[in-house]
Amino acid sequence: MSTAALSWLGRSAMRAVGGVGALALVAGRTAWGLPRLERRELARGLVQFGYGSLPLALATAALAGVIVVVQAALYIQRFGARAFLGWAAGYGVLWEFGPLLLGLIMSARIGARNAAELATLKVGGQIEGLRGIGLDPFALLVAPRVVAMELSMLALSTFTFLVSILCEAVAAKLTLDLPVRVFFGTFAQMLSPSDILGGVVKTGAFGLAIALVSTAAGLRAKGGARAVGEAAASAVVLGCAAIFLLDFLLTTLLARWLA
Numbered sequence: 001m002s003t004a005a006l007s008w009l010g011r012s013a014m015r016a017v018g019g020v021g022a023l024a025l026v027a028g029r030t031a032w033g034l035p036r037l038e039r040r041e042l043a044r045g046l047v048q049f050g051y052g053s054l055p056l057a058l059a060t061a062a063l064a065g066v067i068v069v070v071q072a073a074l075y076i077q078r079f080g081a082r083a084f085l086g087w088a089a090g091y092g093v094l095w096e097f098g099p100l101l102l103g104l105i106m107s108a109r110i111g112a113r114n115a116a117e118l119a120t121l122k123v124g125g126q127i128e129g130l131r132g133i134g135l136d137p138f139a140l141l142v143a144p145r146v147v148a149m150e151l152s153m154l155a156l157s158t159f160t161f162l163v164s165i166l167c168e169a170v171a172a173k174l175t176l177d178l179p180v181r182v183f184f185g186t187f188a189q190m191l192s193p194s195d196i197l198g199g200v201v202k203t204g205a206f207g208l209a210i211a212l213v214s215t216a217a218g219l220r221a222k223g224g225a226r227a228v229g230e231a232a233a234s235a236v237v238l239g240c241a242a243i244f245l246l247d248f249l250l251t252t253l254l255a256r257w258l259a
Contacts, residue, residue, distance in 0.1 A: 019238075022216040030146050030215075033139035037147065041140065045148025049110040050155055056109065057102060061160035064101050065167035068092050073175050082178055086187035089168045094191070094199040098161050100247055103206035106153060107239035111214035114145055115235035118218025119228040127219070142219075146211040153207030157200060198254045205250060209242040 172178040214235035221227040
């Protein structure tokens, strides 16, 4: 292996270790600041991250539900298994498409916004100013945002799952003439509470990953206006990468645990 390749591997390993350390620091300082969490900042975060994302999340859920049914209809008709469409479509939304699409969209929307806001405060000196007057920026700014993003993701997942499944039932009726009672019949008979639990666990893990990654990206910003843009871009890219990695790990672990 050439010297240049070894040097590149060394720099990549150091960046990876630094990134993991930054995430651990944010998680630890956030947990330490939870008892002194600023409630007004929490309320603002819930409105911005949760309520403000509701229209986009519901629209995505509706389209995802219709797409799943249209795609599944090709194989359902080929193998004559129309009665199992409710189970297959519901399983796909609860376990995979619902949490994954919601996580990716929220990483782009609230992750980028959180990173940009914190980076602006960091390069503007406000965070150092808080420390200078004896206030903890993690309790005032970071912990409320992390809690707000986690609660928003869990709340949005409930609404998106419901909307997606309802749109699936309507799409099944329109495309395959499948009665709604048949769709929900197999949905209720073949899906268990553990299937819902799997989707909720995934959504919660994705929300925490988005919160920690975007916060770390914002707090590591250095420089001027360009650093704000770079922090937002890093939050989206690293947030999406973390979601895919967590999706792989959780699907493997939960499939064995909940089987």
